[in-house]
Amino acid sequence: MEYIKIKRALLSVSDKTGIVELAQALAARGVELVSTGGTAKALKDAGLAVRAIDELTGFPEMLEGRVKTLHPNVHGGILADRDKPEHLATIAEHGIGPIDLVVVNLYPFAKTIAKPDVTLEDAIENIDIGGPAMVRSAAKNHQGVAIVVDPTDYAQLLSENDGDGVSLTLRRKLMAKAYAHTAAYDSLIASYFEKQFVEPEAILPTTLRLSFEKVQDLRYGENPHQVAGFYKSSPIHGGGGGTEACIGNATRRDDSGKEVSFNNLYDLDGALELVKEFPDAPTAAIIKHANPCGCAQGETIAEAFVRAREADTISAFGGILAINQKFDLALAEQIVGLNNFLECIVAPDYDEAAIKKVVGGKKWGANLRLLQVEGIAGPGKDGYLLKQVVGGMLVSTRDYRPLSESELTVKSERQPTADELSELLFAWRCVKHIKSNAIVMTKGRAIRGVGAGQMNRVRSVRLAVEQAGEHGPGSVLASDAFFPFPDGPEVAAKAGVTAIIQPGGSVKDDETIALCNQYNIALVFTGVRHFRH
Numbered sequence: 001m002e003y004i005k006i007k008r009a010l011l012s013v014s015d016k017t018g019i020v021e022l023a024q025a026l027a028a029r030g031v032e033l034v035s036t037g038g039t040a041k042a043l044k045d046a047g048l049a050v051r052a053i054d055e056l057t058g059f060p061e062m063l064e065g066r067v068k069t070l071h072p073n074v075h076g077g078i079l080a081d082r083d084k085p086e087h088l089a090t091i092a093e094h095g096i097g098p099i100d101l102v103v104v105n106l107y108p109f110a111k112t113i114a115k116p117d118v119t120l121e122d123a124i125e126n127i128d129i130g131g132p133a134m135v136r137s138a139a140k141n142h143q144g145v146a147i148v149v150d151p152t153d154y155a156q157l158l159s160e161n162d163g164d165g166v167s168l169t170l171r172r173k174l175m176a177k178a179y180a181h182t183a184a185y186d187s188l189i190a191s192y193f194e195k196q197f198v199e200p201e202a203i204l205p206t207t208l209r210l211s212f213e214k215v216q217d218l219r220y221g222e223n224p225h226q227v228a229g230f231y232k233s234s235p236i237h238g239g240g241g242g243t244e245a246c247i248g249n250a251t252r253r254d255d256s257g258k259e260v261s262f263n264n265l266y267d268l269d270g271a272l273e274l275v276k277e278f279p280d281a282p283t284a285a286i287i288k289h290a291n292p293c294g295c296a297q298g299e300t301i302a303e304a305f306v307r308a309r310e311a312d313t314i315s316a317f318g319g320i321l322a323i324n325q326k327f328d329l330a331l332a333e334q335i336v337g338l339n340n341f342l343e344c345i346v347a348p349d350y351d352e353a354a355i356k357k358v359v360g361g362k363k364w365g366a367n368l369r370l371l372q373v374e375g376i377a378g379p380g381k382d383g384y385l386l387k388q389v390v391g392g393m394l395v396s397t398r399d400y401r402p403l404s405e406s407e408l409t410v411k412s413e414r415q416p417t418a419d420e421l422s423e424l425l426f427a428w429r430c431v432k433h434i435k436s437n438a439i440v441m442t443k444g445r446a447i448r449g450v451g452a453g454q455m456n457r458v459r460s461v462r463l464a465v466e467q468a469g470e471h472g473p474g475s476v477l478a479s480d481a482f483f484p485f486p487d488g489p490e491v492a493a494k495a496g497v498t499a500i501i502q503p504g505g506s507v508k509d510d511e512t513i514a515l516c517n518q519y520n521i522a523l524v525f526t527g528v529r530h531f532r533h
């Protein structure tokens, strides 16, 4: 059947968003409404004529709602093939009327298990049985029935039903969505119970069921010939996010209309993750091609930005800025005054006057994308780190490993000063966010030199030293993994680095320690590594 006219609809929804309006519109088109307890009440309260499900089934809703719609009068009405006279004769013989539209969304299992105090009993009661059965019945028989599981589809359903009827094209789309809905629902239930009863100790499950919803199509991927989209993770499915301050939870504060690109989103994530390392002081990070070209702290967020930019003013041009405090007028004035073209900014909040200033300040301001991510605090640890390889997925926990001062081992003869120590910890938090082999030089809680993504560590040191230039003397250096030879530290020593932090653990550690002693460098081992690829 190309088009179907809806004469009778069964509405049974937990999420009652838009259901009254839908029912009103259906009733106005002469559709008979049949509904279950709570839904029927909502419709009756809105003055609509509704037939209760128990009238249709001849049974009361029973067992605390466990059995309401599981009845041949419901499923016969949904599943009868309209193209088969024998099906129609069978339902007629049993006094079953056809149901042309099923509107169902399921018990809120995801929300229930997200509650911190959820009990097993609660979780079990929130497993919908009758709902998925109807969804699957209606989806199977989409040749004659429309199935709607998402309130955002109500408008399109109504617009079609107003004309020739609901098209096969739409019914097929709704059918696919319905099966995706029940599949995601059951997959969540399975993961939840596997975690509790099958592999309670396992950090990584035997089967990784991830569920990501596309929130937007992107203009293109890493390159213009690649098709791309942004998918938000369902936190309960292990993709991370949840209530954490993350780019998946960002809202827009500009009205440029310009989309955030694939590379922008990747860099925004990197920038945000870096400033999350520093919940205690105004901090700004500027990212280019997934690496920080600047990160600094200041008395104010404006000062932090100015200092972050100073590390590499050339690379900061066209960068992504993340800050961990409100975007204020003083910062907007600095950005406009320095004419530091930025692609995107992410901040926990924005001052309206600051938005006006930065958007209207320079030509590029009109295209500036401002993202708001509230509650920026320390680094998060939920979810997984996923890296796809062709034919598989590498999965690990996130690189969450806070390091306290007491875990450090001083290896050099000279102890670091208190200021060197806190500078080393600042550098250590920065180096974690730089691609390996990563070297960072910092001074005064600001990045001064970066060596990123090199295949040998000594070259990373040379790059950082070259960038630091006159800021080299008196700076400290962090290395994301151990120095295999003392050659890297020697380059740093000659540039005037006074303290080094690194994991340690090389067979040649003794040579590096001797080199540091020779140059009076304070050398600190963390025992922790932060590779990043």
Ligand SMILES: NC(=O)c1ncn([C@@H]2O[C@H](COP(=O)(O)O)[C@@H](O)[C@H]2O)c1NC=O
Pocket (backbone or CB within 6 Å): 012, 013, 014, 015, 035, 036, 037, 038, 039, 040, 065, 066, 067, 068, 069, 070, 104, 105, 106, 107, 127, 128, 129, 130, 131, 132
């Ligand atoms: N038991 C059943 O036969 C049954 N039929 C429909 N439901 C669900 O009951 C909910 C709607 O209930 P109410 O209209 O009472 O608020 C929907 O989420 C629907 O999927 C059922 N509930 C659970 O399985």
